[in-house]
Amino acid sequence: MSKATKRKHVAKEVLDDYVLPEGKQEIVKVVASRGNNLHEVETSSGEKYLASMPTKFRKNVWIKRGNFIMIEPIEEGDKVKAEIVTILYKEQIKYIKEEGFWPKEFADELHSGKNGMMISADLLPPSDDESDSDVDTNLVVNLNRVYINYEESEDESSDDGFGELAAESNGAAGS
Secondary structure (H helix, E strand, C coil): CCHHHHHHHHHHHHHHCCCCCCCCCEEEEEEEEEECCEEEEECCCCCEEEEECCCCCCCCCCCCCCCEEEEEECCCCCCEEEEEEEEECHHHHHHHHHHCCCCHHHHCCCCECCCCCECCHHHCCCCCCCCCCCCHHHCCCCCCCCCCCCCCCCCCCCCCCHHHHHHHHHHHHHC
């Protein structure tokens, strides 16, 4: 099988398969990427450990901080205690919730607003527009950028100070 065909099949499997946790499988949240295809995850009980990404996902599927994944615990290893079974996307999470398998501890961490994005509320920028728009539904917030809100104080004038400089130069030119 060529690389392109393999990539296509893996992407189709990740996006189209709606699976529920079976046996010892568990839903966890990705806290950080540690490199070497290792991801630090947090369970619903708050325990943190490393999970390994299997070779079929490597260079085919990417995981970001804050994503939810399904893992299978592994016995060997001190630091790496699990292997990733699948990456959960919005529709798959919705399906798992409908079936009643979603951990209650993670239920309040999701923010599914009017556009259905699942991003925690503290990471979203403030919104001035409350209208529903088709353009907003396709936007994704970049979690790797820090949002800085610059506010102007009320005592500052609206012009850049060039008006004062221009008035001074006109006054000097007139005398």
